[in-house]
Amino acid sequence: MQAPAQFLARSALQSMIDALAARGYRVIGPQVRDGAIVYADLAQVNDLPQGWRDAQEPSSYRLTHSDNVRCFAWANGPQAIKPHLFAAQEPLWRAIQTDDGFRVEAVEPDVRPLAFIGVRACDLSALALQDRVFLGGPFVDPYYAARGTEMLLIAVHCSHAAATCFCASTGDGPRAGAGFDLALSELEEGFVLEVGSAAGRGIAALLPLTVASAQQIQAAQTQVEAAAQSQTRTLPSRNLRDLLFANLDHPRWDDVAARCLSCGNCTLVCPTCFCHAESEVTALNGKETLHQREWDSCFSAGHGYIHGFQVRPETKHRYRQWLTHKLGSWHEQFGRSGCVGCGRCIAWCPVGIDLTEEAHAITGETGHDE
Amino acid sequence: MxxxxxxxxxxxxxxxxxxxxxxxxxxxxxxxxxxxxxxxxxxxxxxxxxxxxxxxxxxxxxxxxxxxxxxxxxxxxxxxxxxxxxxxxxxxxxxxxNPYLPHVARIVERRQDAPTIFTLRLAFEDAAMQRQYRFQPGQFNMLYLYGVGEVAISIVSDPEEETMFDHTIRVVGRVTEGLAKLAPGDRVGIRGPYGRGWPLAAAVGKNVLIVTGGLGCAPVVSVIRYVMRRRADYGKLTIIQGVKHSADLIYRLQYEDWARAPDTTVLIAANASAGPWPWHVGPVTELITQAHVAPDSSVAMMCGPEGMMIAAAKILLQHGLGEDRIYFSTERNMHCALGHCGHCQFGGKFVCRNGPVFDYSEIKELLGIRGF
Amino acid sequence: MTKPRVAIHKFSSCDGCQLAFLNAGAALLELAQLVDLVHFAEAGAVQPDAAVDIAFVEGSITTAHEIERIQNIRANSKYLVTIGACATSGGIQALRNGKMQGADWIASVYASPQFISSLDTSTAIAQHVKVDYELWGCPVTSRQVLQLLRDLLFAVRPKVNADPLCLDCKRAGNVCVLVTRGEPCMGPVTRTGCGALCPQFGRACYACFGPSELVNGHALGQRLSGLGLTSADVAKRFLFINAGAEAYAEAAAFTEHKHD
Incomplete structure (x- = not known):
């Protein structure tokens, strides 16, 4: 699908949103809300986070504004694609009382086509992993699958990494490698555009594009390389499974448990975490009941509970489950690590526990460049 | 296509x-x-x-x-x-x-097996579905209690029985205590069957050793009945049951019945006993030596507390039984049973999909480690 | 079929938790059809000594008379369910426990302390009688009480959810006020149930639903100190609505001890 790179002038960016809307897509893009970059319905270019930068550190996320014309000069926010496909809370089916028992009806999810603008490389990797979880096994998850219908993804290669980013070391970014329909590199004057699929080509055909100059292509390349170079955190990209499981008694688990709140924030901001719990919400009169699911976490009490017995009673067990799964048993289950280097679990941890630091300490693998 | x-x-x-x-x-x-x-x-x-x-x-x-x-x-x-x-x-x-949707089934019969254990005989409302329904011993269904929730329960009836299927249930939580109150004619929801059952095809021609502990373990009862009905297909059948106290033994008549079957040995151990107790007093693992396991021609299938299964497996390994001949029925929290919800993970294994029956070599790395 | 008999009792409290029933709207009418509300003074029915299937108890124990009353209620009820922070942990009034002598407290508040007759402490119902189920919150929500009633009507034990508030907050799509603004949010140590009401409006959680399952008060206390709170400020974050909750009392004691 490689074609000569094209160029979309900044002044013509609205035409992309309009083209997607005209094709019937619900357009979702980054915006500033409550002090963070969030992905929400996008109608106007003016709603993009122009001039905003993010400064992320363990347990800290701050946005600052300047006169910079760029709209994508930030790394990421607390969520991206995940909540739009794997809903945080959704009804699965309802059961309705009948004279002799009950009947069951599926609750259908909203299947409006989605178009995402400004998706990051790490989020594309995470999406591919969630696809493996919900679509790749013997059972297809119809709720997740339905929301992905006709989804269009417009990536923006990262020109800026946050201090919490480490996608370069996991191999997931900062350049979006695959899985996009269109990819943009943002320059001051506009966007270098690459086509990644036939659907993307269809949208590109509707835009006022010119051929990108060699300098523009070079500048785009340089800034994404700089974003990679600027990353200081690392995670060994090799399979850590055996190392982690060989260190289940490492004193570091106690150390991290003393700091960990067991609050589950890391798991709910993680774009690959897939655990969810099912529960029942019943009308008071008992005539109808809704069976729903919601995001769960390996840090919750319900996660490891079996009739009167708690598999993971202590925070130490729960943190160990999270890390050995994310970086270890994911390999067995889905063929790669469950970490895409987005750094969200570091920034959004209320007490600033750094997954990369814990992984280095426990595996003894060096490479953390302080 | x-x-x-x-x-x-x-x-x-x-x-x-x-x-x-x-x-x-x-x-x-x-x-x-x-x-x-x-x-x-x-x-x-x-x-x-x-x-x-x-x-x-x-x-x-x-x-x-x-x-x-x-x-x-x-x-x-x-x-x-x-x-x-x-x-x-x-x-x-x-x-x-939609794999998340339960299908309505009717309680045909209810039997109280012990004060906290009961069996439901079920048939799908949809007759075609009932005819089509197939499972393997050791697989499980998700049972849904209206308005309360779902719970994973293994299927204990014979797979060749086409008109209904059975679940033996112990009252341990809010769903099972609600299920216990249902009567014949009441409806439940069923999804399944799920998981990998016992290696009964691979065990044909071999001696079968059953080791179980605690309050009557439904998953192995299904194996015993399966082997009993196809007695010629299997070698020696040895059933070892351990209980904490002699008073905990349920299905006593059932065990006596099995003990009279051809080429079948029943060995029972209680850690402590009171009253007339014809069987062994001591840990159940002491009986394994008595079972005279022939390592080349035996398959062991176990169910019960993990500590008991691990101890029994170690002894069987010492007797020369291969790791791939020792099977455990495991149990973890189960919500979706489809490999999506993440609760049942045991290291890299999804118990709902890769189990609940595992051979020793598959899970030995994490057996007995608190937190997995 | 006879309808289950239900009583709603009030002890030392503000009456706010009873509003979970009164404000339930149409559900209240449905409830009246499903159960027999034999005692609910705020809604008119008064039979405090009637034998019931389910007794909801609001408020803490602060007088000698209340000790007698709760024992009587326990004897008359099949299930006893506490509703709200006061009944479940002693409430905001438990702040007086163990600090000053009761008499000094009373003298500092009332012009004519001789008319006041109360115990030195405000204590949870569970410190006096066996409690079957607890609903935390200040106040509890209609959803909580109705779901519990529904479960009991189905003859199953109610589901307990002691997950930290952060899980609900993230599910709701709220942006974390602690991470983006340095607000001293108690969400990580607070039980879910309110629907993440405060963070949704940009406010820090103040722990009115009581302790979550695993409270690491030390770690959160240190973090709050890092945000510029003094050790006394940190202790106050724990000792507020649920000062009598053990996990919070321990966290506050640890924080004060560490920094004093």
Whole structure:
């Protein structure tokens, strides 16, 4: 699908949103809300986070504004694609009382086509992993699958990494490698555009594009390389499974448990975490009941509970489950690590526990460049 | 996929079914048979599945679901979707009903086995579904209690029985205590069967050793009955049961009955006893030596507290039984039973999908480690 | 079929938790059809000594008379369910426990302390009688009480959810006020149930639903100190609505001890 790179002038960016809307897509893009970059319905270019930068550190996320014309000069926010496909809370089916028992009806999810603008490389990797979880096994998850219908993804290669980013070391970014329909590199004057699929080509055909100059292509390349170079955190990209499981008694688990709140924030901001719990919400009169699911976490009490017995009673067990799964048993289950280097679990941890630091300490693998 | 195949699949989707269509690269598509155990979710139909990982790339996927009726998706739309992706793509169907939906079943009979243990005999309301329903001993269903929730319970009846299936249930939580109050004629929801059952086909011609502890372990009862009904297919059957106290032994008559069967030995141990107790007093593991396990021609199947199973496995290993001949029935928290919800993970294994029956070599790394 | 008999009792409290029933709207009418509300003074029915299937108890124990009353209620009820922070942990009034002598407290508040007759402490119902189920919150929500009633009507034990508030907050799509603004949010140590009401409006959680399952008060206390709170400020974050909850009392004691 490689074609000569094209160029979309900044002044013509609205035409992309309009083209997607005209094709019937619900357009979702980054915006500033409550002090963070969030992905929400996008109608106007003016709603993009122009001039905003993010400064992320363990347990800290701050946005600052300047006169910079760029709209994508930030790394990421607390969520991206995940909540739009794997809903945080959704009804699965309802059961309705009948004279002799009950009947069951599926609750259908909203299947409006989605178009995402400004998706990051790490989020594309995470999406591919969630696809493996919900679509790749013997059972297809119809709720997740339905929301992905006709989804269009417009990536923006990262020109800026946050201090919490480490996608370069996991191999997931900062350049979006695959899985996009269109990819943009943002320059001051506009966007270098690459086509990644036939659907993307269809949208590109509707835009006022010119051929990108060699300098523009070079500048785009340089800034994404700089974003990679600027990353200081690392995670060994090799399979850590055996190392982690060989260190289940490492004193570091106690150390991290003393700091960990067991609050589950890391798991709910993680774009690959897939655990969810099912529960029942019943009308008071008992005539109808809704069976729903919601995001769960390996840090919750319900996660490891079996009739009167708690598999993971202590925070130490729960943190160990999270890390050995994310970086270890994911390999067995889905063929790669469950970490895409987005750094969200570091920034959004209320007490600033750094997954990369814990992984280095426990595996003894060096490479953390302080 | 041939046109005939597509017609076949679409034509037999029943109401309530969801059909998912994918556009995948040709290289990722393989033709496979459906699951070996034809449950209601596959309805026994062959399905075209993507190769593992084949769904990984979002840009090539195009899915549509229908769950209200068996309406057909216009073939033109499918071909269009595939064509839009380029010449190397093909439209693929996976046929399945919505795997999250329970199917209504009626309680035909209820039997109280012990103060906290009872058996429900169930039949699907949909007679066709009941006829089609197949499972293997050791597999489980999700039982749904109206308004309360679901719980994973293993199936204990004989797989050849076509008119109904049985669940033996111990009252341990809010769902099971509610299920215990149901009576014949009441309805429950059923999804399943799920998981990998006991290796009964592989054990044909071999001696079968059953080791179980605690308050009557339903998963191995299904194996014992299975072997009893096909006695000629198997060698010596040895049943070892351990209880904490002699008063805890349930199914006492059942054990005595089994002990009289040909070529069958029943060994029972209680850590402590009171009253007349013809069996062993001491840990159940002491009985394993008495069982005279022939390492080359035996298969051990175990169920019960993990500590007991681990201790028994160690002794069996000392007797020369191979790690791949020692099977455990495991238990973890279960919500979806589809490999999606993450609760039942045991290290890299999903107990719902890779288990609940594992051989020792598959899980020995994490056995007995608190937190897994 | 006879309808289950239900009583709603009030002890030392503000009456706010009873509003979970009164404000339930149409559900209240449905409830009246499903159960027999034999005692609910705020809604008119008064039979405090009637034998019931389910007794909801609001408020803490602060007088000698209340000790007698709760024992009587326990004897008359099949299930006893506490509703709200006061009944479940002693409430905001438990702040007086163990600090000053009761008499000094009373003298500092009332012009004519001789008319006041109360115990030195405000204590949870569970410190006096067996409690079957607890609903935390200040106040509890209609959803909580109705779901519990529904479960009991189905003859199953109610589901306990002691997950930290952060899980609900993230599910709701709220942006974390601690991470983006340095607000001293108690969400990580607070039980879910309110629907993440405060963070949704940009406010820090103040722990009115009581302790979550695993409270690491030390770690959160240190973090709050890092945000510029003094050790006394940190202790106050724990000792507020649920000062009598053991996990919070321990966290506050640890924080004060560490920094004093």
């Amino acid at each position: 041939s046109r005939a195949m597509r017609e076949l699949i679409l034509g037999r989707v029943r109401p309530g079914a969801a059909v998912t269509f994918f556009c995948l690269p040709k290289r990722n598509v393989t033709k496979e048979k459906g699951t070996p155990f034809a449950g209601p979710h596959y309805g026994g139909f062959p399905a075209l599945l993507a190769k593992p990982g084949g769904c990984a790339t979002r840009a090539i996927r195009c899915a549509a679901t229908r769950s209200d009726s068996a309406r057909r998706l216009p073939p033109a739309r499918l071909r269009y979707s595939a064509a839009r992706r380029g010449p190397n793509y093909v439209a693929v169907f996976t046929m399945h009903t």
